Amino acid sequence: SQTIHQWPATLVQPVGSPLSLECTVEGTSNPNLYWYRQAAGRGLQLLFYSVGIGQISSEVPQNLSASRPQDRQFILSSKKLLLSDSGFYLCAWMRRFGPPLHFGNGTRLTVT
Amino acid sequence: AQSVSQHNHHVILSEAASLELGCNYSYGGTVNLFWYVQYPGQHLQLLLKYFSGDPLVKGIKGFEAEFIKSKFSFNLRKPSVQWSDTAEYFCAVDSGYSTLTFGKGTMLLVSP
Incomplete structure (x- = not known):
């Protein structure tokens, strides 16, 4: 079966510091991959896909x-984090032939 | 650009009450439609999906949704909610461009 790993689960970083969040998928080949940001009351915003x-x-x-x-x-x-980068980041994958989308557990990023 | 509109941001129900969460989308072509659920502290999970065929689709945990093409709607229903249904629900649409567009979500609180 396919699994998606996303880490870290939580992260607190100072303004101006770099960022690296990783996501890996197991059990499938050539998936489409996605980064979403989730904000309360604003739903899921697609940031990048590949x-x-x-x-x-x-x-x-x-x-x-x-x-x-x-x-x-x-x-x-990110090379230099901003306060506005705080949020909940979700990685997801989808098979090449189409949805549904499968999500990781997310990373809660707080920029201080 | 396509968009998804969820009518209610917060819904509060008592156990055993019936549930209907509204979802409308803007894309006029062929679409795939989804409802995702996020239980407290958990990752986003697929609740149900519509690709084609019977416009009334059944998902997990007694949920169902009806696709009404003429109304561009895909409303989620459940005849009798339980306390464990407390979660945030997201409607999403895929118009075939390898990405899903999500609504802003509806937070459902079921009181025992």
């Missing part, structure tokens, strides 16, 4: 970037 190694689509211009160095690895990064 349909293959090195292929990143950005949905919202911001202080974050994403990379896909391996088929089943997706990384969310």
